[in-house]
Amino acid sequence: MEFYNKPGDYDAINYIPHTESHGTKELWKTFWLLLGITLFDFMIYFVMPTSGYRNFIFIFFGLVKAYFIVGAFMHLKHEKVSLALIILVPTIFICGLIIGLLYEGSALEVMKSI
Structure with a gap:
């Protein structure tokens, strides 16, 4: 198996850096x-x-x-759309869960004061 990035392949004198990555x-x-x-x-x-x-x-x-x-x-x-959806859909559900929990928590606090 041939490796192209062996330590001996680097030529410091003739090295030309990339202008923009x-x-x-x-x-x-x-x-x-x-x-x-x-x-x-x-x-x-x-x-x-x-x-x-x-x-x-x-x-x-x-x-x-x-x-x-x-x-x-x-x-x-x-990336592909499926990977983006795998990341974004649970995030949206977690945000909805947090909003729902905050809403229900404040309603529970109101019920305790009655």
Whole structure:
């Protein structure tokens, strides 16, 4: 069996480094997009008064940032749809479970006070 990366195959004198590795441009583009969304979040935090609408905007932008992080930095954008569904569907169910448990827990607290 022939190995191509033997320790003796490396030539330090004639080595030419790669100019750009695969996907670096896409990762930087995603980084700047996430930075812009985060700065917009900070601007909304200090400009808008506290309300449910502002909280909805924060949740929405948080989900958008999570989408880009999972797609670009975890390389899920380049995978098959079935693998993405295996990861995303249980996550959605767990979020629904947490919301349901919080709702039922607060209802139980109200029932105790009656």
